[in-house]
Amino acid sequence: xxxxxxxxxxxxxxxxxxxxxxxFAYSTILDRAAFDEWRAEHGYAFFxxxxxxxxxxxxxxxxxxxxxxxxxxxxxGLSDRQGSSVHGILFExxxxxxxxVAHKEGAxxxxxxxxxxxxxxxxxxxxxxxxxxxxxxxTLEGPVSARFLEALARGGQSAGLPPAYLDRxxxxxxx
Numbered sequence: 001x002x003x004x005x006x007x008x009x010x011x012x013x014x015x016x017x018x019x020x021x022x023x024f025a026y027s028t029i030l031d032r033a034a035f036d037e038w039r040a041e042h043g044y045a046f047f048x049x050x051x052x053x054x055x056x057x058x059x060x061x062x063x064x065x066x067x068x069x070x071x072x073x074x075x076x077g078l079s080d081r082q083g084s085s086v087h088g089i090l091f092e093x094x095x096x097x098x099x100x101v102a103h104k105e106g107a108x109x110x111x112x113x114x115x116x117x118x119x120x121x122x123x124x125x126x127x128x129x130x131x132x133x134x135x136x137x138x139t140l141e142g143p144v145s146a147r148f149l150e151a152l153a154r155g156g157q158s159a160g161l162p163p164a165y166l167d168r169x170x171x172x173x174x175x
Contacts, residue, residue, distance in 0.1 A: 004108045005043050011099035019095035024057050024119050025049075026088030027076060028148065029104055030155030038104060047100050054160060055090035055121035057130065061175035062086055064172065066111065067140040071143030076152065076172075077133030078115065087161045090121040090128055103129035144172055150169075 029035050029049070039045055061081035064074040078086060093101055099108075106112040112131040119128045153169050 008099045012096045015095040020161045023091045023093045024117050024128040024130040026086050028151045030159045031151045052089035052091040053121040056142050057086045057117040057119050066133040071145035071148040073143045075148045087165045108175050
C-alpha cells in the first residue's frame with residue numbers, strides 16, 4: 001500500500017453508496033494484468049471493475065502530454081479535437097468505488113484531473129467522466145513512452161477496441 005490508501009479509504013467511507021458515475025476509460029486501466037498488479041500493490045485487491053461497454057469519446061484525441069518517470073516517457077491524456085475520437089470502455093462506477101478509480105488515474109496525486117466527455121456507447125450518446133493530464137503538469141518535451149504504448153495497445157486489444165484505432169496507438173511514437 002502507498003501513502004494514499006488511507007485518503008482513498010476515507011473518501012470511500014464518506015461517499016454516497018447509492019450514487020454512481022459514468023467513467024470513460026481509455027488508458028492503461030484497460031490492461032487487466034497491469035490493473036490487477038496495481039490493485040494488489042495498492043491494497044485494493046477487493047475492487048473489481050464492473051462489466052463495461054465499448055465506447056467512443058467524441059471530439060477528443062489522445063495527446064501525449066505527461067512525462068512519467070515510472071513509464072519512462074510521455075503518456076496520454078485527452079485534448080479537444082473536433083471530428084476526432086478516442087475509443088475505450090464505458091463503466092458505471094459505484095460512488096464508493098470512485099475514489100479507487102481516481103487513485104488509479106492519478107487524480108489523488110494531482111497528475112490528472114477529471115473532465116467531462118461525450119461518449120457514444122451501445123447506440124446511446126451520454127456524458128461521462130474521463131481523466132486527463134492536469135494542465136499545470138502538461139508537457140510535450142521528451143519521448144513518448146514505448147512501454148506505455150505497448151500497455152495501451154495490449155489493453156485496447158483485450159478490451160476489443162477497433163483494430164484501426166489500435167494501429168493508430170501503435171503509430172503514436174512519431175508524435
